[in-house]
Amino acid sequence: MxxxxxxxxxxxxxxxxxxxxxxxxxxxxxxxxxxxxxxxxxxxxxxxxxxxxxxxxxxxxxxxxxxxxxxxxxxxxxxxxxxxxxxxxxxxxxxxxxxxxxxxxxxxxxxLVKVVTDPHNLSAFVNRPALGMLPPRMFPEKLLDGLLSVAPKGFKRVQTMACGSCANENAYKAIFIWYRTKQRGHSNATPEEMTTSVINQAPGCPELSILSFMGGFHGRTMGCLSTTHTKAIQKLDVPSFDWPMAPFPKLRYPLSQYERENAQEEKRCLEEVEDLIVKWGEKGKPVAGVVIEPIQAEGGDNYASADFFRKLRAIAKKHGSAFLVDEVQTGGGSTGLFWAHQHWGLDDPADIVSFSKKLLTGGYFYKDEFEPDKPMRIFNTWMGDPTRNMFLSEVLKVMRAENxxxxxxxxxxxxxxxxxxxxxxxxxxxxxxxxxxxxxxxxxxxxxxxxxxxxxxxxxxxxxxxxxxxxxxxxxxxxxxxxxxxxxxxxxxxxxxxxx
Amino acid sequence: MxxxxxxxxxxxxxxxxxxxxxxxxxxxxxxxxxxxxxxxxxxxxxxxxxxxxxxxxxxxxxxxxxxxxxxxxxxxxxxxxxxxxxxxxxxxxxxxxxxxxxxxxxxxxxxLVKVVTDPHNLSAFVNRPALGMLPPRMFPEKLLDGLLSVAPKGFKRVQTMACGSCANENAYKAIFIWYRTKQRGHSNATPEEMTTSVINQAPGCPELSILSFMGGFHGRTMGCLSTTHTKAIQKLDVPSFDWPMAPFPKLRYPLSQYERENAQEEKRCLEEVEDLIVKWGEKGKPVAGVVIEPIQAEGGDNYASADFFRKLRAIAKKHGSAFLVDEVQTGGGSTGLFWAHQHWGLDDPADIVSFSKKLLTGGYFYKDEFEPDKPMRIFNTWMGDPTRNMFLSEVLKVMRAENxxxxxxxxxxxxxxxxxxxxxxxxxxxxxxxxxxxxxxxxxxxxxxxxxxxxxxxxxxxxxxxxxxxxxxxxxxxxxxxxxxxxxxxxxxxxxxxxx
The missing domain is CATH 3.90.1150.10 (Aspartate Aminotransferase, domain 1)
Structure with a gap:
C-alpha cells in the first residue's frame, strides 16, 4: 500500500x-x-x-x-x-x-428519513427484540440485503452486536473458543474445564492471549482495552490482561524517498511479531489471535504496506493464530473500497472482520469454523438492533444508486x-x-x-x-x-x- | 428481605x-x-x-x-x-x-408509537450522534425527564451506555480510576504510570480486582465476564481476570422454617467476603469494588435478606471498596419499587447503580467522586442512543399516569x-x-x-x-x-x- x-x-x-x-x-x-x-x-x-x-x-x-x-x-x-x-x-x-x-x-x-416514516417499520423502532432468541420476521432478509451484500470475499456468516467494542469483545471470544476447540480436537469440555470456568480458573478459563500493535485501537471494554495502545488516558488505572503488543511500522515520509528504510522497518516489526508469538507460547499464554486495523485510525492514521499485511497474515496462519481485521473505522467505503483490507489484494485476507460506525450496527463477519457449536456462547440480550440493519440496507442502496x-x-x-x-x-x-x-x-x-x-x-x-x-x-x-x-x-x- | x-x-x-x-x-x-x-x-x-x-x-x-x-x-x-x-x-x-x-x-x-411518529423526533432517529462530543439539544432535558427523575436516592449523576455489559464495564473502570486516585491522593499519574499503562503493565495498569458472587451475572464482555458465575457455557475457553468470587447465600425454603439456618448461611458468606478482600489485598490485587445484584436473576432468582446487603455494604465501606449494585434486570419497577435495592431500606445503599433492559438504555448512576476528573477516560463513539432516552421519558410518564x-x-x-x-x-x-x-x-x-x-x-x-x-x-x-x-x-x- x-x-x-x-x-x-x-x-x-x-x-x-x-x-x-x-x-x-x-x-x-x-x-x-x-x-x-x-x-x-x-x-x-x-x-x-x-x-x-x-x-x-x-x-x-x-x-x-x-x-x-x-x-x-x-x-x-x-x-x-x-x-x-x-x-x-x-x-x-x-x-x-x-x-x-x-x-x-x-x-x-x-x-433514511423514509425508514422512520414508513409505517411498516414502526413496530421495529417501538419493540426492541432479544435478537438471539426472538428475531423479527425481516431479520434474515435485512442481513442478506445489508451486511451480507457487502461481506468481504469468502465470508458468508455474520454476527451483529450493539457497538464496536462489543463486536471486538465477542470476536475475541469466538477466537478463544475456536482455539481451545482446535487444541482439544473436539468441542466437548471435560468436567474439570466446566467447573473451573465458572470460578475464573484454568483449565476452564485458559491463559490465552490476543496479539495487538502499538498505536492500535480496538475499543474500551476490558478485553478490547488490553489490545488498545493509543493514549494513556484511555488505559491508565484499569487492569489489563498480560497480552503481547508488537511494534507497528513507523514509516518515513515521503514514502518514495524511504523505500528501503520502510521495508526494513516493516521487516523488523514482523520479526518482533513472530518472536512475541513464540515467547507468549513459551510463557503458557499462547497467541490465539492477532488483531490489527488496516489503517491505525485513533492511533494517528498510520499505514503499512500491503506486503506487510500479507506477511503478517501468513505469520498468524503459520502459528495457528486467528487473524482478525478490525474495520470499525476503516470499513464502509471511505478508503475507496468498501473494506480497507481489500487494498491488500489477498485471496484469504482474514478469519474475522469486525465493523461498526458507518455500518450503523456493530458486528463481525467470520469464517465457518469460528461459529461455536453450542448455543448461548456468543450471546447477550439485544445483540444489535434490527432498526440499524434497516438503515444500513438503505445506505447501501444509496451507495449503489449514486455510485x-x-x-x-x-x-x-x-x-x-x-x-x-x-x-x-x-x-x-x-x-x-x-x-x-x-x-x-x-x-x-x-x-x-x-x-x-x-x-x-x-x-x-x-x-x-x-x-x-x-x-x-x-x-x-x-x-x-x-x-x-x-x-x-x-x-x-x-x-x-x-x-x- | x-x-x-x-x-x-x-x-x-x-x-x-x-x-x-x-x-x-x-x-x-x-x-x-x-x-x-x-x-x-x-x-x-x-x-x-x-x-x-x-x-x-x-x-x-x-x-x-x-x-x-x-x-x-x-x-x-x-x-x-x-x-x-x-x-x-x-x-x-x-x-x-x-x-x-x-x-x-x-x-x-x-x-411509544407516538415517539416514532412525532415529526419533531425524526432527526433523532436518523442521525445517531457521538453523544460524548456532540449531543443533541434535548439530551440534558431528556436525562432530567427520564433517568434522573428515577435516580436512586443520593444520586445526581448518570452516564449512559449502549447496553448492560458496557454499563458494567464502564462502571468497573470508573471504580478502578476512583480507587487509584484515592491511593495516589491526587489525580495526576506519574510519567511511569502513563508510559506503562499503554503497554498493559503495572503501575499504569494496576492489579486491581472486583469481588463478585457465585451465581452472579453481570454481562459477557471480558471485564464483566470475570464477575459472571452462572453457567460454564458462558465462560468456558475465555481467559479471565484473577478476581475473587464469594459464595452467595443459599437460602432454604420456606424461609419461615429456616430462619436460624439462613441467618447463619448469610453470616458465613459475609465472613468469606471479608476473608477474600483481605486475601486479595495480600496477593497484591486489592478489591477496588464489590458488585452484586439485589436478586441474582440469570443465576436462578436467588434472594438474600436486607440484613445481608446492609452488612455487605458496610464491609465494602470498611475496606475502602466501592459498592456497585447491578440493577440491569431488577431495575425499572417490576419488584414493586423502582429499584430492587430500595427494598433494603438503606440511607446510603450504593456508590454506583447500573441499569439497562427496561430502562431501554444502558448506563449507571454514580456518586460524584466516581467521575474521572479528565476527559475521554469513560468514553466511546456512541455512549448510548438519545432515542432510547426519548422512549424512556414516555415510559415513565405512562408509569406515573397509570400508577x-x-x-x-x-x-x-x-x-x-x-x-x-x-x-x-x-x-x-x-x-x-x-x-x-x-x-x-x-x-x-x-x-x-x-x-x-x-x-x-x-x-x-x-x-x-x-x-x-x-x-x-x-x-x-x-x-x-x-x-x-x-x-x-x-x-x-x-x-x-x-x-x-
Missing amino acids: ASRLYSRCLALRSSVWVSAQGSRHISQAASVKKTLEESEYDGPHMKTAVPGPVSLALQKQLGEIQNVQSLNFFCDYEESKGNYLVDVDGNRMLDVYTQIASIPIGYNHPA LMDQVKRTGHVMLNGLYDLQARYPHLLSKARGLGTFCAIDVKDEDTRNKLILKARNKGVVLGGCGTQSIRFRPALVFKEHHAQLFLNIFNDALADMK | ASRLYSRCLALRSSVWVSAQGSRHISQAASVKKTLEESEYDGPHMKTAVPGPVSLALQKQLGEIQNVQSLNFFCDYEESKGNYLVDVDGNRMLDVYTQIASIPIGYNHPA LMDQVKRTGHVMLNGLYDLQARYPHLLSKARGLGTFCAIDVKDEDTRNKLILKARNKGVVLGGCGTQSIRFRPALVFKEHHAQLFLNIFNDALADMK
Whole structure:
C-alpha cells in the first residue's frame, strides 16, 4: 500500500485543485461547484464562536449530570443536512469528522428519513427484540440485503452486536473458543474445564492471549482495552490482561524517498511479531489471535504496506493464530473500497472482520469454523438492533444508486492533492499528508498547534477531529463531493494562513 | 428481605386467585376480568405448535448466516400488542418473559408509537450522534425527564451506555480510576504510570480486582465476564481476570422454617467476603469494588435478606471498596419499587447503580467522586442512543399516569399467591415459589422437566424463560394486570397437569 500511496501522490500532484490563497469568499466558491440535485446548504454559515452561548448554557446544565470535558458543542440535528452540521446557536459547519466517522451518507438523508416514516417499520423502532432468541420476521432478509451484500470475499456468516467494542469483545471470544476447540480436537469440555470456568480458573478459563500493535485501537471494554495502545488516558488505572503488543511500522515520509528504510522497518516489526508469538507460547499464554486495523485510525492514521499485511497474515496462519481485521473505522467505503483490507489484494485476507460506525450496527463477519457449536456462547440480550440493519440496507442502496464508491475516489483525489499542496505551502506547520479515498490525514508540527488549528477551522465553519499525538484525521461522509473538498481546503488554507 | 418475603407469603395465602382446576376455557376466563380501556387481545390464540412452519423456514435461512441454536421463534412485532407476543405463524402468546425482561410497558404501546411518529423526533432517529462530543439539544432535558427523575436516592449523576455489559464495564473502570486516585491522593499519574499503562503493565495498569458472587451475572464482555458465575457455557475457553468470587447465600425454603439456618448461611458468606478482600489485598490485587445484584436473576432468582446487603455494604465501606449494585434486570419497577435495592431500606445503599433492559438504555448512576476528573477516560463513539432516552421519558410518564408501581404490587400478589397454590398442588414438580412484585420465580424438580414445562406452556400460549439450573423466572411487563396473572396461572396449571 505504501507504494500505491506514492504512485497516487505522483498522479495527483498536478490535479484540479487551485488554492484560494486565503480567500474568505467561501459560500460563493462552493455554490459555483454545486450540482442541482443537491438540497443541502450552500456552505458554512457562522453566527457565533463555537461553542456559542446556547451550547455553553446546555453544557453547564449537562455538567451537573455527567463529565462534559470531551463535549464540543450541542447540535441541532433537525437543521443539519447532508455534509452540514448545524449547532444550537445556528452555526452551520461543513462536517469533515461525521460523529467520529460514523455518518455514512450525511445528515437527514431522505432515504433514511423514509425508514422512520414508513409505517411498516414502526413496530421495529417501538419493540426492541432479544435478537438471539426472538428475531423479527425481516431479520434474515435485512442481513442478506445489508451486511451480507457487502461481506468481504469468502465470508458468508455474520454476527451483529450493539457497538464496536462489543463486536471486538465477542470476536475475541469466538477466537478463544475456536482455539481451545482446535487444541482439544473436539468441542466437548471435560468436567474439570466446566467447573473451573465458572470460578475464573484454568483449565476452564485458559491463559490465552490476543496479539495487538502499538498505536492500535480496538475499543474500551476490558478485553478490547488490553489490545488498545493509543493514549494513556484511555488505559491508565484499569487492569489489563498480560497480552503481547508488537511494534507497528513507523514509516518515513515521503514514502518514495524511504523505500528501503520502510521495508526494513516493516521487516523488523514482523520479526518482533513472530518472536512475541513464540515467547507468549513459551510463557503458557499462547497467541490465539492477532488483531490489527488496516489503517491505525485513533492511533494517528498510520499505514503499512500491503506486503506487510500479507506477511503478517501468513505469520498468524503459520502459528495457528486467528487473524482478525478490525474495520470499525476503516470499513464502509471511505478508503475507496468498501473494506480497507481489500487494498491488500489477498485471496484469504482474514478469519474475522469486525465493523461498526458507518455500518450503523456493530458486528463481525467470520469464517465457518469460528461459529461455536453450542448455543448461548456468543450471546447477550439485544445483540444489535434490527432498526440499524434497516438503515444500513438503505445506505447501501444509496451507495449503489449514486455510485458513491467512485465519488469517494474522485473526492479523495481532490482532498489528498490539496493536502499535498498545503503541506508544500506550509512546511513549517504540516507534513505527512496521506490517505486512501477520502480517509485522509495530515500531521501538524505539535499537539498544541494541532489542537489550535482544529478550533480555528471550526470557527471558520469546518468540523475536524484529531488522532494520534499530532495528526488531523479527515472523515467526511461518502456524499462529500469534489466541491465540498475544495471548500474544505479553502477554509483549511484560511485557518493555516491565520496561524502565527 | 427474606422475612419480608415471608410476611408477604402469609398475607397472600388467602388472596383472590381461585385455581381453574385445569380449565381450558382460557379466553373466556380472561375476558371476564378485562377492563374496557384495554385495546389488547382477549387471550392467547394458538394456530400451530411453536416454532411453526414459517418460523422454521426463517430459522433455516438465518442458520445459513449465524448460529441459531438459541433461537425460540420469529416474531411478528407489528401484530404484537400489550402483553401479547404474536409469532410469524399467527400464534398469539401471553408474554411473561418480555424479551429477557426488557419490555417495560408491553408491545406497541401508543405512547411509544407516538415517539416514532412525532415529526419533531425524526432527526433523532436518523442521525445517531457521538453523544460524548456532540449531543443533541434535548439530551440534558431528556436525562432530567427520564433517568434522573428515577435516580436512586443520593444520586445526581448518570452516564449512559449502549447496553448492560458496557454499563458494567464502564462502571468497573470508573471504580478502578476512583480507587487509584484515592491511593495516589491526587489525580495526576506519574510519567511511569502513563508510559506503562499503554503497554498493559503495572503501575499504569494496576492489579486491581472486583469481588463478585457465585451465581452472579453481570454481562459477557471480558471485564464483566470475570464477575459472571452462572453457567460454564458462558465462560468456558475465555481467559479471565484473577478476581475473587464469594459464595452467595443459599437460602432454604420456606424461609419461615429456616430462619436460624439462613441467618447463619448469610453470616458465613459475609465472613468469606471479608476473608477474600483481605486475601486479595495480600496477593497484591486489592478489591477496588464489590458488585452484586439485589436478586441474582440469570443465576436462578436467588434472594438474600436486607440484613445481608446492609452488612455487605458496610464491609465494602470498611475496606475502602466501592459498592456497585447491578440493577440491569431488577431495575425499572417490576419488584414493586423502582429499584430492587430500595427494598433494603438503606440511607446510603450504593456508590454506583447500573441499569439497562427496561430502562431501554444502558448506563449507571454514580456518586460524584466516581467521575474521572479528565476527559475521554469513560468514553466511546456512541455512549448510548438519545432515542432510547426519548422512549424512556414516555415510559415513565405512562408509569406515573397509570400508577403502574401499584399495579405491579397488586399483580404480584396474585402471581405469588398463585404460585404458592400451584406448588402446594404439584409438590413433586414445584418448589421454592418466591418473588417481589411481579419479579417471581419457582423451581422445577430438575432441568429437563423445567425445559419441557416451558415448551409445554409455550404451546398453550404462554412465553416463559428459565434461569439458574432448574428455575423458571416470570418477567411480565409492568402493564401485566391481575387478569393477565390469573390467565397465566390457569395456563401454567394446565401445563403442569399435563406433565407426566
